Amino acid sequence: MIGETAxxxxxxxxxxxxxxxxxxxxxxxxxxxTTGSHTWPYTNSATAATNIQAAVDAAATGxxxxxxxxxxxxxxEITIAKAITLESRYGADETIINGQNxxxxxxxxxxxxxxxxxxxxxxxxxxxxxxxxxxxxxGGGIHCDGSGxxxxxxxxxxxxxxxGGIFCRGGGxxxxxxISGNTTTGEGGGIxxxxxxxxxxxxxxxxxxxxxxxxxxxAVSFSRICTTPSIGDNCITNDPQLVGMKLSPSSPxxxxxxxxxxxxxxxxxxxxxxDGNDDGFVATDIGAYELVNERADSDGDGLSDSAxxxxxxxxxxxxxxxxxxxSDYEETIADTDPLDDSDWFRIEAIEGTTVWFQTSxxxxxxxxWSLDLNDGQWSSVRNQSPVMGSGGIDSLTDPNSDPACFxxxxxxxx
Numbered sequence: 001m002i003g004e005t006a007x008x009x010x011x012x013x014x015x016x017x018x019x020x021x022x023x024x025x026x027x028x029x030x031x032x033x034t035t036g037s038h039t040w041p042y043t044n045s046a047t048a049a050t051n052i053q054a055a056v057d058a059a060a061t062g063x064x065x066x067x068x069x070x071x072x073x074x075x076x077e078i079t080i081a082k083a084i085t086l087e088s089r090y091g092a093d094e095t096i097i098n099g100q101n102x103x104x105x106x107x108x109x110x111x112x113x114x115x116x117x118x119x120x121x122x123x124x125x126x127x128x129x130x131x132x133x134x135x136x137x138x139g140g141g142i143h144c145d146g147s148g149x150x151x152x153x154x155x156x157x158x159x160x161x162x163x164g165g166i167f168c169r170g171g172g173x174x175x176x177x178x179i180s181g182n183t184t185t186g187e188g189g190g191i192x193x194x195x196x197x198x199x200x201x202x203x204x205x206x207x208x209x210x211x212x213x214x215x216x217x218x219a220v221s222f223s224r225i226c227t228t229p230s231i232g233d234n235c236i237t238n239d240p241q242l243v244g245m246k247l248s249p250s251s252p253x254x255x256x257x258x259x260x261x262x263x264x265x266x267x268x269x270x271x272x273x274x275d276g277n278d279d280g281f282v283a284t285d286i287g288a289y290e291l292v293n294e295r296a297d298s299d300g301d302g303l304s305d306s307a308x309x310x311x312x313x314x315x316x317x318x319x320x321x322x323x324x325x326x327s328d329y330e331e332t333i334a335d336t337d338p339l340d341d342s343d344w345f346r347i348e349a350i351e352g353t354t355v356w357f358q359t360s361x362x363x364x365x366x367x368x369w370s371l372d373l374n375d376g377q378w379s380s381v382r383n384q385s386p387v388m389g390s391g392g393i394d395s396l397t398d399p400n401s402d403p404a405c406f407x408x409x410x411x412x413x414x
Contacts, residue, residue, distance in 0.1 A: 027041055027043040027063075028062065028063045028064065029043065029063065029064050029065075029066060030042045030043060030049070030055040030058050030059050030063060030064070030065045030066070031043065031044060031045050031047070031048035031049070031055065031065075031066050031067075031068070032048055032049045032050070032051070032052050032054075032055045032065060032066070032067040032068060032072075033045060033048035033049075033050070033067075033068040033070070034050060034068070034070040034072075035048075035068075036048025036049060036050050036068075038050045038054070040054075040058055041058040042054065042055045042058055045068070048068065051072065051074055052065070052067060052072055052074060052078050052086065052097070053074055053076075053078050053079070055067075056078065056079070056080050056084065056086065059082070059084045060082075060084075061082050061083050061084065062083065062084065063084045063085075064084065064085045064086075064087060065084060065085070065086045065087070066087055066088075066089050067086065067087065067088050067089060067095055067117075068089055068090070068095075069088075069089070069090045069094035069095055070094075070095065070096070071096040071098050072095075072096065072097050072098065073098045073099075073100050074097075075100075075103075076103055077099075077103050077104040077105065077106065077107050078097065078105065078106050078107070079107045080106070080107065080108050080109070080112035080114070080148075081107075081108075081109045081110050081112065082110050082111070082112065083110055083111030083112060083113075084112060084113070085112075085113040085114075085115060086112070086113065086114045086115065086117075087113075087114075087115040087116055088115070088116035088117050090269075091116055091267055091268035091269055092116055092117050092118045092152070092153060092154055092267045092268065092288065093118070093267075093268060095116065095117050095118065096117065096118040096120060097117050097118070097119050097120070098120055098121045099120070099121045099122035099123050099140070099141075099158065100121055100123075101121050101123045101159070102123050103122070103123055103124075104122050104123065104124045104136070104139060104140060104141070104142075104143060104160075105119050105120075105121075105122035105140075105141050105142060105158070106119065106122075106141070106142045106143070107139075107142075107143045107145065108142060108143070108144045108145065108147075108148030108149075108150070108172070109144070109145040109146055109147060109148055110146070110147060110148075111147050111148070111149075112147075112148050112149070113148070113149040113150075113151065114142070114148075114149070114150055114151075114153065115151050115152050115153070116151075116152045116153065116267055117153050117154075118153070118154050118156070119141040119142060119153055119154065119155045119156075119158065119165075120141070120154075120155075120156050120157045120158065121157050121158065122139075122140040122141040122142075122158035122159070122160070123140055123158070123159050123160070124136055124137050124138060124139060124140045124143075124159070124160040124161065125137050125159070125160070125161055137160055137161035137162065138160055138161065138162045138163050138167035138169070138192070139160055139162075139163045139165075139166055139167030139168075139192075140158035140159045140160035140163070140164050140165065140182065140183075140184075141155045141156075141158035141160075141164070141165045141166055141182065142155065142165070142166045142167075143163075143166075143167050143169070144166065144167070144168040144169070144171065144172030144173075144197075145169050145170065145172075146169065146170045146171050146172075147171045147172065147173075148168075148171075148172050148173070149172075149173040149174075149175065150166065150172070150173070150174045150175070150177060151173075151174075151175040151176050151177065151260075151263060152175075152176050152177070152263070152265075152266065152267040152288055153177045153178075153267065153288060154177065154178045154179075154180075154245040154267065154288050155177060155178070155179040155180075155182065155190075156178075156179070156180055156181040156182060156245065157181050157182065158182045158183075159182070159183045159184070160184055160186075161184065161185060161186050162184055162186040162187055162188055162192050162213075163184065163187075163188045163191060163192030163213075164182035164183045164184035164188065164189040164190065164207060164208070165179045165182035165189070165190045165191055165204075165207060166179065166190070166191040166192070167188070167191070167192045167194070168191070168192070168193050168194065168196075168197040169194045169195065170194065170195045170196055171195075171196045171197055172193075172196075172197045172198075173197065173198040173199075173200075174191065174197075174198070174199045174200070174202055175198075175199075175200045175201060175202065175260050175263065176200070176201050176202065176260065176263060176266065176267070176287070176288055177202040177203075177287070177288050178202065178203045178205075178242070178245045178287045178288040178289070179191060179202065179203065179204045179205075179207065179211075180203065180204075180205050180206045180207060180242060180245065181206060181207065182207045182208075183207070183208045183209075184207075184208070184209060185209075187209070187210060187213040187215070188210065188212065188213035189207030189208045189209055189210050189211060190204040190205070190207035190210070190211040190212055190227070191204055191211075191212055191213075192212075192213045192215065193212075193213065193214045193215065193220045194215055195215075195219075196219050196220065197220045197221075198220065198221045198223075199212075199220070199221070199222050199223070199225055199232070200221075200223045200224060200225070200258065200260055201223070201224045201225070201257045201258050201260060201284065201286055201287070202225050202226075202286065202287060202288075203225070203226040203227070203240050203242070203253060203286055203287040203288075204225060204226070204227040205226060205227060205228075205239075205240050205242065206242075211227045211228065212227055212231060214231070222235065223258060224256070224257050224258040224286055225286065226238075226240045226252075226253050226286050226287070234256075236252050236253060236256060236286065238252045239252075240252065240253045240286070240287065245287075245288065245289065246289045246291075247276075247285060247287060247289060247291045249291065249293070251285075251291070253285055253286035253287055254276040254277050254285050254291050255273075255275070255276045255277050255279070255281070255282075255283035255284070255285060256283070256285070256286050257273075257283065257284035257285050257286040257287075258284060259273060259284050260284075266285075266288060266289050266290040267288040267289055268289065270289070270290045270292065270309070271290075271315060271316060271317040272284050272285070272290040273285075273290070273298075273317075274290055274291070274292065274293070274296065274298045274305055274316060274317065275293060275296040275297070275298045275305070276290065276291040276292075276293050276296070277293065277296075278293045278295045278296040282298050282317070292305050292306055292309060292316070293305060293306070294306040297316075298316045298317055299315070299316060299317050299318055299319045300319065301319035301320075301327050301328050301329045302327075302329035303328055303329050303332065308328065312328065312332060312338055313338075313339060314328040314338050314339065315328075321338055321339060322337075322338060322339050322340055322341040323341050324340075324341040324342070324343070324344045325344055325346070326338075326344035326345060330344075330345070331343075331344060331345075333363075333411065333412065333413070334360070334363065334411045335360035335362050335363050335411075336360075345357070345358070345409075345411055346358075347407075347408070347409060348393060350407065352401070353397055353398035353399070353400070353401050353407075354395050354396070354397040354398075355367060355395060355396055355397075355407050355409060356393055356394070356395045357393070357394060357395075357409050358392070358393055358394075359389025359390055359391060359392065359393070359394045360389050360391060360411075361388065361389055361390065361391040362389075362413075362414075363388075363389050363411050363412065363413065363414070364386040364387060364388050364389070364411070364412060364413075364414045365386060365387055365388075365389055365394065365396065365409055365410065365411055366380055366381075366384070366385075366386045366387075366396075366409070366410045366412075367380070367381045367384060367396035367397075367398060367407060367408075367409060367410075368380055368381070368407065368408050368409070368410055369381055369398060369405045369406065369407055370405060370406045370408075371403065371405050371406070373406055378408065381396075381398045381399075381400070382400060383399070384396070384398075384399075386412070388414065396409065
């Protein structure tokens, strides 16, 4: 290229122009799906990128990349070198980044966050520097360079010369993760720290040749982790009793963890903390998964956590999921929708001694009366038995108009 400068005409021979590709307009979210149309900048499910790296490249600082269910085999490591969040939409069980035993899964720096993935089959063996930075033989699953956060992830079946699962160089944060079944021929089969880092509420277990290496007297903070030998504050060295990557009901990690600000669900979107050991107190479990105890009632609403999650779809940590005047338990008794704030059992109208109300064909109804609302004494209307609902607006009438009194309707299972 020839141009005029203060020193006359100059021939540079060549010119190189570098620019960062950013999306246009107000689109802070970008999507990835195996069925997307791959239309830049990938701002909805229909136009989603079909690979993660493309959506990452389209994102600007502060954006979020949301990944649909699927197994993503990118053909090369995913490089995230800016402060964005890569998150799964449906949890790690359904969202897998697979290195195909050929390349590292993820490289993170400059404040990048990855949330809610299974990271597996990553492979890092070269002693050369990688394109993204750092030795290519470190961090088979994830390499954090200077910064980067890994949360709500499982990291397994990865291999590297150092840091089989994760390698953190000069910083990096690992929270609510389960790191197991990774391998190295050097050190840090689970995780290797090379100066500084943080690990909180995570299981690092059954990695080869070891679980954790903290080299060069790194200033690493370890809090509420399960590994061996003991390291950091409140470390559990007993076997976490994993079933796959989840906790068995007798795991010592149940209700032994810590609450991390800004994280209120586990890897699959399960609310946390729960009462995992049915002792009447809620506490976070260590690791990526929160155990649901079939007998426990974490929010004290009369419904077990298991029933709320599996039968009713209500929250096990909120006794009134839809915020209407009736609790989740009361709505299950009344056969109303505990997820619809316009649907709860109530008296619709009253005239004289007749009361109207919406009914269910699966419930029976009785009319009760009281002379004093303060004493809480209610009695069934004389000479009247419970009646089954019609599924529409029904009414009950008190044939006794004297004395004047208050009425309410009682609903119950037949």
